[in-house]
Amino acid sequence: MSLLRKTYVQVLIAIALAIAFGLLAPHQAVMMKPLGDSFIALLKMMLGPIIFCTVVHGIGHVKDFRRLGRLGIKTLLYFEVVSTLAMLVGFTIVNIVRPGDGLHASALTLSPAQAAADAIKAGSSGDFSFIHFLTSIIPHTLLSAFVSGDILPVLFVSLLTGFALSSCAKPDWIIFRLIEEAQTVVFKILGFIMRLSPLGAFGAMATAVGSYGGVTLLYLLRYVLTYYASTLFFVFVVLGIVAATAGFSILKILGLIKEEAILAMGTAASEVALPRLITKLEQAGCDEAVVGFVLPAGYSFNIDGACLYMACGVGFIAQATDTPLSLSQQLALLAVMLLTSKGGAGAAGGALVKLAATLQSSRALPLSGVGLLFGIDRVLAIATSTTNVIGNSVAVLVLSKWERMFDQQKFDAYVSGRHAPPTAPVTVRTSEHPR
Known part of the structure; x- marks a missing residue:
């Protein structure tokens, strides 16, 4: 019975x-x-205050600005390298397996092209502009950063x-x-709020299965x-190797964050795990300043699951619509997606919007091909959010080390279970981190 009291078991x-x-x-x-939507909304409501308190408290005590600058450079380089690897894995596997061959999209009942355009509009296709992306980080006022619901403006104000x-x-x-x-x-x-997580997961998953289970999944099962x-190859091989370079076992890391991973799996949105991850990673030995900077930034710049989603989606749409796509064209699209994948893909459906924006801007593939993924987006989002x-x-643990x-x-x-319950933040103090 004690096992049933654990949140992840209930989820x-x-x-x-x-x-x-x-x-x-x-x-x-x-x-x-409404159960799933309300739970996700409750957790998103907490993102701004949690990020602000964590970042300000962590960085406010740091006196070594050279160390902080070095951390920022290493973080951005790490994000770009790992995101590129995620896309290469997606391109490679989809080209080897070729799940879209013989599908002949014209023979299927696709969602209208207008639906794809609406998806881009909902996600603001203007976000594709790099200049717009940068300027959107700066809020109109200090307080408006906490109103928009975006992570980057909150992080910007918190850093200042x-x-x-x-x-x-x-x-x-x-x-x-x-x-x-x-x-x-x-x-x-x-x-x-976390006591309601089983209800939130139930609502989100029931809606997904009730809406898209059955016929749609059969012809896209491959x-x-x-x-x-x-995603499994990326997690256990690529991230496993990255973790090993810092002396971590990927299995131990998965055991550490199993509750948050299961929560993201159940709601198909990685943002819902952010608040608890901040607490847990601090309690597991990561410095408060590293957690407060790397983790929120990672939700906009290190969305590995979204990168895999977009790379696999491009290959699949090309195969399903019988559109030739050479290796050089795929590499060019990869370069474009390194930009379009940034920001806003942590929420459910965000990766699909970014993929639609990429196809709209590059015009290498028919935009109507996005309609192939509409019916199974929620199923794919389960793996996407969990990978994110x-x-x-892994990024926080590796960079902290x-x-x-x-x-x-x-x-x-923490891994062995000799820790206090994650109900309040713990400040990690080390001799190399001046207070």
Whole structure:
């Protein structure tokens, strides 16, 4: 019975019940959509306060700006390298398996091309512009950063505030105590919300199975299996090697974040795992400043699952629509997607919007081909969001280790179960991180 009290076990049971409900009573299952949407909305509501408190508290105590600058450069380089590897894995596997061959999309009932255009419009196709992407990071006011719902403006304001405090504040200033108290309150609220995670996972999964299970999945099953195989290869081989370079076992990392990964799997949205990941990675030995900077940034610049989704999607659409796509064209598209994949793909459906924007801008493939993925997007998003969570967790752990801002004893204690429940943030202090 004690096992049933664990959140991830409750979420797994909820997912299993949702799948059965969606298959047996699809019309009623679709009516569960508000449960999933409301839970995701509650967690998104907490992103701004959590990121602000964590980043400001972590960076506000840092006096070594050279170390912080080095961390920023290493982080961006890491993100670009791993994102490129994710796309190469996607392109390679989809070209070897070729799941779209013989599908002949013209023989299928596709969603109208207008639906693809609407998807781009909903995701703001203007986001493809690099200049627009950069300017959108700067909010209209300090407070409006917390209203838009985007992570990057909040991170931008939090970094500015943290740098300001670090350069002029004294360690005993009351503002640091206020931020610590605010963290306690915010994470207490998060604890209340997380008790609803089984309901949220049930609503999201029941809606997905009730809406798209059955016929649609049958003729696209080969692609679904191919995509899932690519995510498994990326996680266990690519991320496994990356983790090993820093002395980590990918299996131990998966055991550490299993609750957050299962939550992302059940809701098909990686953003829902961000609040708890911040707490857990700090308690597992990662320095507060590293977690506060790398993890939020990773949700816009290191979305490995979205990169896999887009690379596999391009190859599949080319095969399914019988559109020739040479190796040089695929590499050119990869370069474009390294830009279009950034930002906004952590939410459910975000990767599909980015793929549509890529096809619209490059015109290398028919835009109507995106309609092939509409029916199974939610099924694909399960693997996409889970891969995003795993990829960003590996990034935080690896960069913390490389920067010597990591407590191995706390990590070992957390993995072995000798830790306090993740209800409030823990400040990690090391001799190499001045306070």
